Amino acid sequence: MSERVLMKGNEALAEAALRAGCRNFFGYPITPQTEVAAYMSKQLPKVGGVYMQAESEVSAINMVLGCGASGKRALTSSSSPGISLKTEGISYMAGSDVPAVIVNVQRGGPGLGGIQPSQSDYWQATRAPGHGDLHIIVLAPSTVQEMVDLMMGAFDIAEKYRMPAMILADGMLGQMMEPVEIPEAVDVSKIEKPWATNGHRNKRPHNIINSLYIEAQELESIVKARFERYEQIKANEQRAECFMTDDSEITIVAYGACARVAKNAVRAAREKGIKAGLIRPITLWPFPTDAVRNAAATTKTFISVEMSMGQMVDDVRLAVNGAVPVEFFGRTGGVIPTPNEVLAQIEKNAGGTK
Amino acid sequence: MNYNVLFAGFGGQGILFQGKVMAYAGLIDGQEVSWLPSYGPEMRGGTANCSVCLSHEPIGSPLVVTPNAFVVLNGPSYNKFINEVEDGGVVVYESSLVPDIVEREGITQYGVDATRIAEENGLKGLGNIIMLGKLFSVLHFCDEQSLYKAVEKCVPPKKAHLIEANIKALKLGMTL
Numbered sequence: 105m106s107e108r109v110l111m112k113g114n115e116a117l118a119e120a121a122l123r124a125g126c127r128n129f130f131g132y133p134i135t136p137q138t139e140v141a142a143y144m145s146k147q148l149p150k151v152g153g154v155y156m157q158a159e160s161e162v163s164a165i166n167m168v169l170g171c172g173a174s175g176k177r178a179l180t181s182s183s184s185p186g187i188s189l190k191t192e193g194i195s196y197m198a199g200s201d202v203p204a205v206i207v208n209v210q211r212g213g214p215g216l217g218g219i220q221p222s223q224s225d226y227w228q229a230t231r232a233p234g235h236g237d238l239h240i241i242v243l244a245p246s247t248v249q250e251m252v253d254l255m256m257g258a259f260d261i262a263e264k265y266r267m268p269a270m271i272l273a274d275g276m277l278g279q280m281m282e283p284v285e286i287p288e289a290v291d292v293s294k295i296e297k298p299w300a301t302n303g304h305r306n307k308r309p310h311n312i313i314n315s316l317y318i319e320a321q322e323l324e325s326i327v328k329a330r331f332e333r334y335e336q337i338k339a340n341e342q343r344a345e346c347f348m349t350d351d352s353e354i355t356i357v358a359y360g361a362c363a364r365v366a367k368n369a370v371r372a373a374r375e376k377g378i379k380a381g382l383i384r385p386i387t388l389w390p391f392p393t394d395a396v397r398n399a400a401a402t403t404k405t406f407i408s409v410e411m412s413m414g415q416m417v418d419d420v421r422l423a424v425n426g427a428v429p430v431e432f433f434g435r436t437g438g439v440i441p442t443p444n445e446v447l448a449q450i451e452k453n454a455g456g457t458k
Numbered sequence: 459m460n461y462n463v464l465f466a467g468f469g470g471q472g473i474l475f476q477g478k479v480m481a482y483a484g485l486i487d488g489q490e491v492s493w494l495p496s497y498g499p500e501m502r503g504g505t506a507n508c509s510v511c512l513s514h515e516p517i518g519s520p521l522v523v524t525p526n527a528f529v530v531l532n533g534p535s536y537n538k539f540i541n542e543v544e545d546g547g548v549v550v551y552e553s554s555l556v557p558d559i560v561e562r563e564g565i566t567q568y569g570v571d572a573t574r575i576a577e578e579n580g581l582k583g584l585g586n587i588i589m590l591g592k593l594f595s596v597l598h599f600c601d602e603q604s605l606y607k608a609v610e611k612c613v614p615p616k617k618a619h620l621i622e623a624n625i626k627a628l629k630l631g632m633t634l
Binding site for chain 2: 275281364367
């Protein structure tokens with residue numbers, strides 16, 4: 105077991121990407137994710153990698169598309185306004201079946217918004233990370249250690265299903281330091297990518313990476329095949345942490361930084377004799393519908409707690425499907441809810457269900 | 459014991475470093491720890507603060523809203539946060555930089571003339587560490603040796619010659 109060190113979330117993300125064999129980073133600075141790029145700019149040249157600060161986010165994401173198409177592990181990171189600029193390229197990657205990893209260390213929006221932590225890009229990440237019929241895998245860490253663990257796995261899952269994967273973090277997770285154990289580097293040299301456009305000296309028919317299909321029938325069949333893959337992902341890749349949900353009557357659903365706050369509130373509610381629990385989605389797409397449905401057996405009210413005006417609550421409602429009420433509590437604009445605020449919501453709903 | 463500590467002052471006073479040493483000491487001690495800096499507009503306006511949590515349980519919110527220990531190196535930060543300190547809490551303030559002390563029942567406040575003491579002892583610029591030493595002498599938030607090891611971890615290799623001075627400053631702070 106390696107030594108636990110104190111690391112910023114952003115730096116931990118970057119180090120984990122290096123350990124995962126990523127040697128290609130394309131980015132553009134923006135608060136509060138800049139440490140990802142800064143770390144990569146220091147470390148990548150030492151290991152023969154490519155660090156490129158592009159002239160814009162649009163440029164950076166297209167470099168990721170090109171690099172990913174060649175079969176190499178490519179990473180870009182940004183924060184909310186920058187991700188909006190990247191959505192065109194993300195759509196092209198989804199339409200070309202190119203795997204890569206995109207980090208969004210969310211800040212308050214819309215527009216330039218603010219620079220404090222936020223979760224108001226949930227809809228963008230899970231509904232429309234670009235134009236067209238598409239999904240990307242969305243992973244939501246809630247500790248610095250999980251930043252590392254999810255990043256280590258993000259390239260694998262992106263390559264397994266040949267699609268972009270996003271780490272959806274926020275300014276709090278990016279800026280905070282926590283003890284973290286960094287795993288050993290993995291060897292990615294043996295991973296076969298027969299689809300990659302990487303040069304073959306005329307030894308095989310050439311590969312084409314493309315998202316343009318002029319014939320409607322052809323495009324429909326390609327999109328449908330992709331959606332069959334999405335169904336497999338929904339069946340196989342849902343992940344959530346369930347905390348005290350075996351008998352919970354008030355079940356919070358919260359991810360990322362908010363889940364940490366919510367967990368404090370759940371503990372405090374239990375001390376007051378309220379049967380509270382927490383479902384913490386680790387995958388946001390696919391949403392852990394099964395975990396929510398299982399909890400619905402004992403739950404009288406769900407409360408989605410978010411740093412937004414209420415976005416994930418849609419997915420909670422879809423999963424619960426009207427079986428019990430689904431409430432929402434959130435702060436937005438960069439404000440982090442306090443455990444006491446969440447506890448007050450739990451108490452309010454507990455009073456209502458007695 | 460859960461320590462929810464707020465360190466605050468001007469940028470350049472070593473506020474974030476103070477917090478990092480405490481967090482690392484907790485880590486070396488085997489405690490759960492977190493460190494969260496302010497990075498917002500207030501920092502750009504000159505003040506800096508950071509939240510440090512030490513606990514034997516996993517840490518929920520790393521943002522300290524109601525500290526049970528408050529280490530403060532300027533007046534504006536003192537005024538902003540003094541009423542947020544929990545009852546039973548401890549305040550260590552820089553007595554030459556925090557001019558107006560609010561008398562509050564239920565909290566214990568220690569004034570340390572850290573900047574002057576640092577200069578008189580050949581430790582210029584280490585007033586922040588003297589104050590951390592004082593906080594340690596009040597709370598004993600970790601094993602003493604862990605604190606010294608934390609200094610070795612937090613001082614960057616290029617400034618390794620400052621480790622000894624930092625440890626001296628910690629020890630000095632503990633005697634105040």
